[in-house]
Amino acid sequence: MRSPCCDKQENNRGAWSKEEDQKLIDYITLHGEVSWRSLPKAAGLLRCGKSCRLRWINYLRPDVKRGNFQEDEDDLIIKLHALLGNRWSLIAGRLPGRTDNEVKNYWNSHLRKKLRGMGIDPDRQRATSALARRRTAWESSNDGDDDTAGSTADVVVTNYEEADRCSNGVPDLNLDLTISMAWDQTRPGRMPDESIGNSTDQALDHEDSTSANPTLLLFR
DNA sequence: AATTTTCCCAACCGCCAGGGG
DNA sequence: GCCCCTGGCGGTTGGGAAAAT
Structure with missing residues (x-):
């Protein structure tokens, strides 16, 4: 039996x-995102470290974008x-200022309905196992690669016919995505097109690279 | 106006992976 | 290789707000 991460009774x-x-904002502003386990005590909070981390990442971080999702963000999430x-x-990593929790909630509460309204089964329009294998192969071939330094480099797909087949039921998708470094959520304000000079770092160059919003229009 | 139902989302939970000893 | 610690992830839950009755 795994012990709890902290004494719940005292928190x-x-x-x-x-x-x-x-308190959390003040502490992190002063000391940065140090050890989450020791942070609550140091910051004078009766919370477990995990809870502090979640609160910071999902809500308090200055670069967290609140408010309604834009149409192109919807498209990108669906895609x-x-x-x-x-x-x-991974999906949130492509949406500057959005968190995984927010994207997940938005998917479950809005986009599923939206897809159903379009006559698409949201649970069946995901990647096939073939694509998953492609991804896994890519990841393992990159094991040991030097220094992506915590960023989640991930493959998407470059115009694969296969990807077209994978998009079962999602009409009129622009599948012209490519490989790139994900947006690094740990570095506020950092957009993908600012990331380390890297040959894979051309994700959004098809789009206006000067744009602050790297999301793509997916429906033609 | 009061009550019930539905919906949304912040927060929690449990599991897993990676790093260090 | 094993164990422990920590951070990170995805699934789920519960409380409050909004909508319906």
Whole structure:
């Protein structure tokens, strides 16, 4: 039996108060994102480290984008979900300012309905096993690659006929995605087209590379 | 206006992977 | 290779708000 990450009886649970938020913000502003386990005590919070991390990443981080999703963000999520399945962190990595939790909630509460309304089964329009194998092969072939330094380099797909087949039921998709470094959520404000000079770093060059919003229009 | 139902989303939970000793 | 610790991920839940009755 795995021991709990912290003593739940001594900790607050549920919604965060403004005071708790402020303590967390103040501490991280001063010390950065150090050890989450020791952070609560150091910051004077009666929370477990995991809870602090989640609160910071999903809500308090200054670069978190709140508010309604744009049409092109919808398109991108639908497209990426078709390719990647429920890999929310990868999908969120393509949406600057959006978190995996937010994307997941948005998918479950809005996009599923939207797809159903379009006559698409949201659970069946994801990547086939063939594509998953392609991804896995790519990942393992890159094992040991030097220094992607915590960024989640991930393959999407470059105009594969296969990808066309994978998009079962998603009409009029522009599948002209390519391989790139994901947006690094740990570095506020950093967009994909700013990332390390890397041959794979051309993800969004098809789009206006000067744009602050690297999402793609997916429906033609 | 009061009550019930539905929906949304912040937060929690459990599992897994990677790193260090 | 094994164990422990930590961070990260995806699935699920519960409370509150909004909508329906």
